[in-house]
Amino acid sequence: MVKPSDTRTRIQAVARELFLEQGVQNTSLKQISDRLGITKPALYYHFDSRDDLVRSIIQPLMDDLEAFVAGREPGDVRRLLEDYFDLIWRHREVIVAVLHTPAVLVELNLMDRMWEWRKRLTTLLLGPTPTTVAQIHATVALGGMSDCVVEHAILPFEEVKAAAVEAALTVLAI
Structure with missing residues (x-):
């Protein structure tokens, strides 16, 4: 049964x-x-509903992202990016689904939570008062890592991770 x-x-x-x-x-x-x-x-x-089902699929990603930023202290940027890559790689199918239909985050009232964890992650990378240029670099670095997870998911994990982390560090000028 x-x-x-x-x-x-x-x-x-x-x-x-x-x-x-x-x-x-x-x-x-x-x-x-x-x-x-x-x-x-x-x-x-x-x-209970279609939204309930969709939320149940997205929620583990949201929970992991929030736990990731909540449990971190500023410090080793390379390690932070490596750990972040590991997290988004684990959730790559959900990320792909959300990227195909980003409006689903708005429909489920999750967009504010997404922006909040992204801000906290940027603060961990750059400190509490980054310049506008540094913030733009962080956006490119984090967004680029997410894109790598989606676009290169068929390649070996370690290969994609190493290249994505190095690219992010380069963009951040670290």
Whole structure:
């Protein structure tokens, strides 16, 4: 017999697959339930709404990002970037899905949280009063690392990580 938590995990896995294939906004609960071979009411047993399902997939990334910046002190920038790369690599499928449909962050009221952790990460990299130029460099460095995770996900992890971290350090002029 399948446990409810197993079904919940299967629903999330199929939803992630469909989100990657056709985007979050183009994926219906019916498509998810059909692919799983369950009824839509069975899906609703595990998730109150489509937004609830989408949030359950994005939430682990959000939680990890917030824990990452909350538990850090300014210091070794290379180590911070390496650890950040590890985190975003683990969540690359969710990042791809969000990049395909960034409006989903607005719909789920997660955009402010995303900007807040990004600001805290920038402060960890640059200190509390960075110049505008330094902030722009940090945006390019962090955004570029995220892009590498998405665009080069089929390459070996260590190869992508080493190049992305070095590029970020170069952009930050460190």
